[in-house]
Amino acid sequence: MKEETKILVEKGEMLPLMEEFYTIQGEGFHKGTAAYFIRVGGCDVGCHWCDVKESWNAELHPPTAIENIVENAAKHSKTIVITGGEPLTWDMGPLTKMLKDRGMQIHIETSGAYKLTGIWDWVCLSPKKMKLPTEEVYRKADELKVIVFNNDDFRFAEEQAAKVNEECILYLQPEWSKREKMSALIVDYVMQNPKWKVSLQTHKYLNIP
Ligand SMILES: C[S@@+](CC[C@H](N)C(=O)[O-])C[C@H]1O[C@@H](n2cnc3c(N)ncnc32)[C@H](O)[C@@H]1O
Ligand SMILES: Nc1nc2[nH]cc(C(=O)O)c2c(=O)[nH]1
Ligand code: SF4
Ligand SMILES: [Mg+2]
Numbered sequence: 001m002k003e004e005t006k007i008l009v010e011k012g013e014m015l016p017l018m019e020e021f022y023t024i025q026g027e028g029f030h031k032g033t034a035a036y037f038i039r040v041g042g043c044d045v046g047c048h049w050c051d052v053k054e055s056w057n058a059e060l061h062p063p064t065a066i067e068n069i070v071e072n073a074a075k076h077s078k079t080i081v082i083t084g085g086e087p088l089t090w091d092m093g094p095l096t097k098m099l100k101d102r103g104m105q106i107h108i109e110t111s112g113a114y115k116l117t118g119i120w121d122w123v124c125l126s127p128k129k130m131k132l133p134t135e136e137v138y139r140k141a142d143e144l145k146v147i148v149f150n151n152d153d154f155r156f157a158e159e160q161a162a163k164v165n166e167e168c169i170l171y172l173q174p175e176w177s178k179r180e181k182m183s184a185l186i187v188d189y190v191m192q193n194p195k196w197k198v199s200l201q202t203h204k205y206l207n208i209p
Contacts, residue, residue, distance in 0.1 A: 005063050012091030012117070016041035016061035017069060018054070018084070022076040026203030028124050028171055029143045030107065036077040037209070038069060043086035045111050045131045049149055049175050055085035066095045074102055082118075083109035092118030112137035125168075127160045138163045145199055148182045149175040154189055157196070171199035 001009075008014040018041040025035045039052070041061030054060070073080050080099055082092065088110050096118035099106050107122040112133030116123075125141035127133045144164050146157040154172075161170055172189065174182035183200070190196045203209065 001059075001063065008065075009063050009090070012066070012094040014063040014065050015069065015090055015095065016058040016085075017064035018061045020069065020072060021209045023209045024203060024206070025079075025081060025107075026201050026206070026208075027173060028145050028199050029169055030079075030122065031199070031202055033079060034077060035079040035081045035107070036073045037081045037083060038073065040082065040084045040087050040090060042089040043084055043111075044089075045086055045113055045128050047128055047130070047147075049147070049177060051176055052085070058085070058089070066098055069095065070098045070102060073099065073104070078103070079105045079107070081107045081109060086111055086113060088112070088114040088116060090117075096120065110137065112141070116140060125164070126173075127156075129156060133160075133163075139165055141165065141168050143169045143171060145171040145173055147175050148172050148186055149178055151185070154185075161195075170196045172196050173199040173201065176201055176204060 018039040020038050022036050025031055025033045041055050042058030043056050087108055096106055100119050105121045108120050109124050111128045112125045113131035116137045122142050123140050124143050124145055125137055126145045141164050144160060146160060157172060172186045174186055186198055190198055
């Protein structure tokens with residue numbers, strides 16, 4: 001990478017862009033809502049069941065000027081979801097400011113493992129055992145979305161729920177490869193513990209991105 005590009009990426013003025021697509025938010029509180037997704041490359045959290053491992057290596061994704069990202073997004077939707085990879089690997093300040101200046105609603109999908117940068121209308125925190133969220137993101141999370149891969153994830157979910165703010169909406173989402181077994185367990189758990197709600201990856205059932 002050219003030195004010049006590296007500096008712009010460090011400042012958050014260019015970002016390694018994996019893909020961008022207009023679709024329906026499949027998960028969590030805003031499921032069913034049309035939104036433009038910006039998927040930024042780079043993540044070293046290392047979830048073994050991650051459904052987008054191609055995003056991990058930032059070097060495989062072209063550094064892209066945020067002006068170009070914003071221009072494309074503006075053509076499609078007022079609701080923007082920034083995901084990855086782990087978007088908080090990078091300084092989200094410049095991108096989110098530019099999107100806000102264009103009057104957009106901006107949501108983030110994050111593990112919360114790194115410093116929370118950027119201006120957000122909605123923070124979806126999906127904590128991971130290997131790299132726990134920062135204290136700030138627990139305070140700012142609008143929804144907590146815990147992925148359930150095995151029984152221990154119910155314990156982990158309660159531990160994480162104890163750390164988020166009072167208004168945060170609590171979701172349990174089955175890990176996709178275990179969806180049959182875990183969906184049944186989640187249904188029972190939510191009926192026993194109704195502060196939780198079920199979240200499914202509805203876009204996968206709809207066969208959309
Ligand atoms: C691919 S991640 C990218 C954003 C960020 N790194 C994170 O983990 O929140 C987007 C969302 O998909 C969830 N996810 C990833 N792989 C999954 C799987 N196999 N089954 C269910 N949810 C999954 C993550 O927990 C997260 O909520
Ligand atoms: N439709 C759709 N909804 C999503 N919600 C969160 C996603 C993500 O990968 O961050 C995602 C995704 O990849 N597609
Ligand atoms: S934190 Fe997100 S992108 Fe990174 S490995 Fe885990 S699910 Fe995948
Ligand atoms: Mg996804």
